Every structure is written in structure tokens, then in C-alpha cells.
Amino acid sequence: MHVDPEILRLVAFLVGVIAFAALNAAYLVWLERKEAAHIQRRIGPKEVGPFGLLQPLVDGIKLMTKQLIVPAGVDPVLFKIAPILVMVPAIMSFVAIPFSDTLVARNLDLGLLVIFAFASVNVLGLLLGAWGSRNKYAVISAARVVSQNVAYEIPMLVTVVTLVMISGTMNLSEIVGLQMGGFWHWNILNLAASPLMPVAFLIFFVCMLAETNRAPFDMAEAESELVAGAFTEYSGMGFGVFFMGEYANIVIGASVATILFLGGWDCPFGLFPGVHWFLIKMYFLIFTVIWIRWTFPRTTFYGLLNLSWKILIPISFVNLILTSAMLKVF
Amino acid sequence: MSDYLKEIISGTWSLFVGLGITIRYFFQPVVTVQYPHQTLPMTPRFRGHTELVPDPESGGPLCIVCGMCEKACPSNCITVRGEKREGVKGKVLTEYTLDFTRCSLCGLCVESCPVTPTKAITFSRDYNLAGVSKEAYIFDLKKRLEAENR
Ligand code: SF4
Numbered sequence: 001m002h003v004d005p006e007i008l009r010l011v012a013f014l015v016g017v018i019a020f021a022a023l024n025a026a027y028l029v030w031l032e033r034k035e036a037a038h039i040q041r042r043i044g045p046k047e048v049g050p051f052g053l054l055q056p057l058v059d060g061i062k063l064m065t066k067q068l069i070v071p072a073g074v075d076p077v078l079f080k081i082a083p084i085l086v087m088v089p090a091i092m093s094f095v096a097i098p099f100s101d102t103l104v105a106r107n108l109d110l111g112l113l114v115i116f117a118f119a120s121v122n123v124l125g126l127l128l129g130a131w132g133s134r135n136k137y138a139v140i141s142a143a144r145v146v147s148q149n150v151a152y153e154i155p156m157l158v159t160v161v162t163l164v165m166i167s168g169t170m171n172l173s174e175i176v177g178l179q180m181g182g183f184w185h186w187n188i189l190n191l192a193a194s195p196l197m198p199v200a201f202l203i204f205f206v207c208m209l210a211e212t213n214r215a216p217f218d219m220a221e222a223e224s225e226l227v228a229g230a231f232t233e234y235s236g237m238g239f240g241v242f243f244m245g246e247y248a249n250i251v252i253g254a255s256v257a258t259i260l261f262l263g264g265w266d267c268p269f270g271l272f273p274g275v276h277w278f279l280i281k282m283y284f285l286i287f288t289v290i291w292i293r294w295t296f297p298r299t300t301f302y303g304l305l306n307l308s309w310k311i312l313i314p315i316s317f318v319n320l321i322l323t324s325a326m327l328k329v330f
Numbered sequence: 331m332s333d334y335l336k337e338i339i340s341g342t343w344s345l346f347v348g349l350g351i352t353i354r355y356f357f358q359p360v361v362t363v364q365y366p367h368q369t370l371p372m373t374p375r376f377r378g379h380t381e382l383v384p385d386p387e388s389g390g391p392l393c394i395v396c397g398m399c400e401k402a403c404p405s406n407c408i409t410v411r412g413e414k415r416e417g418v419k420g421k422v423l424t425e426y427t428l429d430f431t432r433c434s435l436c437g438l439c440v441e442s443c444p445v446t447p448t449k450a451i452t453f454s455r456d457y458n459l460a461g462v463s464k465e466a467y468i469f470d471l472k473k474r475l476e477a478e479n480r
């Protein structure tokens with residue numbers, strides 16, 4: 001029987017991607033707990049396995065043994081489909097991410113577009129789950145998630161458009177290829193294209209935090225006001241899948257930031273580029289995301305929208321105009 | 331316009347200052363006590379439930395069964411019983427029960443004890459108290475002392 005090697009490659013990558021996403025989701029929880037603990041000068045998980053390394057496994061087993069409760073009065077279809085709608089796009093996005101010049105499941109010409117398209121489905125998943133729950137906290141949370149995501153998608157996409165203008169391509173591998181040869185070639189320091197590039201990176205990073213509903217923008221899950229927001233009615237693995245989806249989205253966000261601004265798999269000193277540099281940069285960004293969560297308190301909802309509409313959007317437009325002017329002049 | 335920019339810059343800077351503080355904490359040593367594995371040393375004046383002080387030579391209780399502590403206790407939580415025995419001077423302690431459910435740790439019992447130079451009862455350093463029934467807190471201090479001697 002003849003099997004197309006391309007199909008085999010895709011299957012191998014798909015299995016790898018799912019394993020990578022699941023492993024990351026599990027161990028990012030561990031990282032989060034450890035990092036939070038050390039910021040508060042505690043140890044964190046340490047009893048289950050060496051350094052608490054088996055904790056995610058035990059947590060997973062615990063979540064799986066819990067009863068999956070579907071409360072009376074929820075929309076049975078939406079309620080069940082929502083966690084999957086959060087998880088699947090997150091895993092799908094991995095397909096388009098180039099980890100190194102050879103390690104990419106699908107080198108798409110419009111890779112950037114694919115990732116942002118899938119990223120918007122994530123919001124839909126949260127919205128449907130919250131709406132299907134018929135819980136007032138969940139519905140408030142859903143309203144917040146949608147307005148938050150609409151507000152932050154604009155500066156994010158404007159920043160990305162700026163980058164696409166500089167690179168002239170939406171192919172993620174090519175975008176990285178243009179930044180090879182040391183950290184002074186990376187887009188974050190591409191001051192010749194626009195002196196505001198470091199600011200653009202900051203904007204992108206803040207938007208990424210907001211898009212993935214991370215603190216200080218975790219309006220969706222504001223436990224002090226909304227119980228657990230959109231997840232209030234979820235139990236057991238229903239909640240677990242949401243949780244994994246969130247972490248997978250953080251990995252995607254950090255990967256995209258690495259690709260767009262930090263030169264992907266390029267070494268900062270021009271030596272031995274490879275997948276390890278990609279992972280180092282990505283995990284550094286994830287570390288920062290967690291670090292931010294344990295540093296800043298949650299903003300108010302109005303503060304969050306004001307930040308986007310009054311600061312991030314104007315500045316990202318200024319950057320866009322400046323960049324296009326620079327591209328035209330030089 | 332300049333106010334707007336100033337606010338953004340000072341705001342962004344303050345965020346970095348905050349991150350600087352937490353990362354310094356991140357690298358500083360852990361300060362928590364790993365409780366079941368480690369415990370804090372109790373201070374000398376810590377008041378746990380009372381316990382009988384053993385005679386340094388015989389290991390038996392120093393108590394002379396005078397009943398002062400029983401009388402002094404404002405909550406009536408002490409029961410002391412003793413008996414006369416052939417060939418022994420004074421009374422011999424047969425029962426010392428402390429109803430810790432009512433004890434307020436006021437210390438009047440310890441204060442009133444006439445035995446010198448060391449009092450016959452003292453506060454223990456025991457703070458690991460957990461139980462499932464009220465009866466678990468009616469302590470037989472004589473038995474406790476005997477258990478310690480063994
Ligand atoms: S400490 Fe106070 S309340 Fe407790 S047994 Fe002694 S006298 Fe009674």
C-alpha cells in the first residue's frame with residue numbers, strides 16, 4: 001500500500017503538536033505555581049515527586065475522576081461544545097508555527113492570518129460556554145470577554161500590520177528569515193524601520209496578555225467579583241479543558257511574539273540558530289507572563305478599556321503611520 | 331498632549347519598578363517553615379495545656395496532692411486525688427485530670443502550686459492538638475507523665 005509521505009509527516013506533526021500542547025498546559029501550571037510561590041518566598045508544590053514535578057499528573061487525575069456535572073437549565077449543546085471550541089483552535093494554531101527552519105507542520109504563506117483567525121475562535125468558545133451556562137456571573141463575564149477582546153484585537157492587529165509592512169510577507173518562516181544574524185536584526189530593535197519598534201513590542205505583549213485573559217486583564221475569571229466567570233458552571237474535565245486551552249493560548253501568544261519580534265530561532269549572537277533558541281525565548285516570555293500575573297493586581301474593567309482605546313490604539317496607529325512614512329521615504 | 335505622554339511614560343516605568351521588586355523576591359531565599367517537616371521552636375513562655383513536672387531523681391510526679399491548684403482553678407477543670415500509703419511520707423498522687431475543654435490557660439493553678447523549688451505543674455509546649463471528640467481533651471496528666479517516663 002502506498003502512503004503519501006506528506007500525510008505521514010502531517011500525522012506525525014499532529015500527534016507531536018497535541019502532545020506538546022498538553023505537556024505545556026500541564027507543566028505551565030506547575031511553573032505558574034512554583035513561580036508564584038517563589039515570588040511570595042514560598043516553595044510551592046514539593047511533595048508529589050521531586051520538586052513537585054508529578055503534581056500536574058496528580059491534578060489531572062483528580063480532575064478526571066471528578067463528576068462531570070451538566071446543571072439543569074443549561075443549553076446542553078453549547079455547554080458541552082464550548083471547552084472544545086477553546087481547545088481545538090489553540091491546538092490548530094500550533095500547526096502554523098515554525099519552531100525552526102525545518103520544524104514546522106505546515107509552512108503556510110498566510111500563517112500569520114491563520115493564527116489570528118483561530119485566536120478569535122477562542123473568544124467565541126468562552127462566549128458560548130458562558131451563554132450556555134445560563135448563569136448571571138457567566139453572562140457578565142462573557143460580555144466582558146467580548147468587549148475586552150474587541151478592544152485589544154485592534155491594537156494587536158495594527159501592530160501586526162506594521163510588521164507585515166516591514167517584512168512584506170505573512171509567511172512566519174520568512175518573517176523569521178528576515179531577522180536572522182543577531183539580535184540587532186530582530187524586529188524589536190529594527191529602529192531603521194520605525195523608531196517605535198520596542199514600543200510596538202510592548203503593545204503587542206500587553207494585547208497578548210489581554211487576548212489570553214491573563215492577569216492583570218483576567219476580567220473573564222475575576223474570582224472576587226464573578227465567582228469563576230465563564231467557568232462557574234463547569235466541573236471536572238470540562239473545566240480542565242478550558243484551563244488547558246488557556247495555557248495553550250499563552251504558548252501560542254508567546255510563540256507569535258517570539259517569531260514576530262524576537263527573531264524566532266535566531267541566536268542573539270549569530271551562533272548556532274535552532275529550535276532551542278526559539279524555546280528559550282518563548283519560555284522567557286511565558287515566564288514574564290506569569291511574573292506579571294503575580295506582580296500586578298487586576299485592573300478595573302473601565303481601566304482596561306481606557307488603556308486600549310485611549311493609549312494602545314492611538315500609539316499603534318502612530319507607529320503604523322510612522323512606519324509607512326519611513327518605508328516610503330527610505 | 332504632553333501630560334498624556336508623561337502619564338504613559340511614568341505609568342509604564344512604574345510597571346517596570348513593580349516587576350523589579352517581585353523578581354528580587356523571586357531570587358531571595360524561601361522564608362516559610364515547611365510545617366510538618368519543620369517546626370518553629372516554641373518560646374519559653376508559651377502556654378500549652380498544663381502538665382505534671384517529674385521528680386528529676388525518681389521520675390515520679392513532684393505533686394504533694396495539696397489540692398491548691400484544684401481550688402485555685404476558676405473553671406473547675408482540675409481533679410486531684412491522692413491516698414495515704416504505708417511507709418510513704420505524705421500523700422501519693424492517684425489521679426490528676428485536666429479538662430482542657432474548659433481551661434482558659436489563666437495560669438492560676440501553676441501560680442498556686444506550693445512545691446519548691448520547682449513547681450509540680452507547668453505549661454507544656456504542645457500546640458499540635460487535634461481530635462475528633464471532646465473526650466480526647468480530658469487529659470489524664472498522670473498517665474501522660476508515666477507514658478513520658480517509659
Ligand atoms: S490554667 Fe487556669 S483554667 Fe486552666 S487549669 Fe489552670 S487554673 Fe484552671
Ligand code: SF4
Nearest residue numbers: 393394396397399443
Ligand atoms: S498545687 Fe501543686 S502540689 Fe498541690 S495538688 Fe496541685 S500540682 Fe499538686
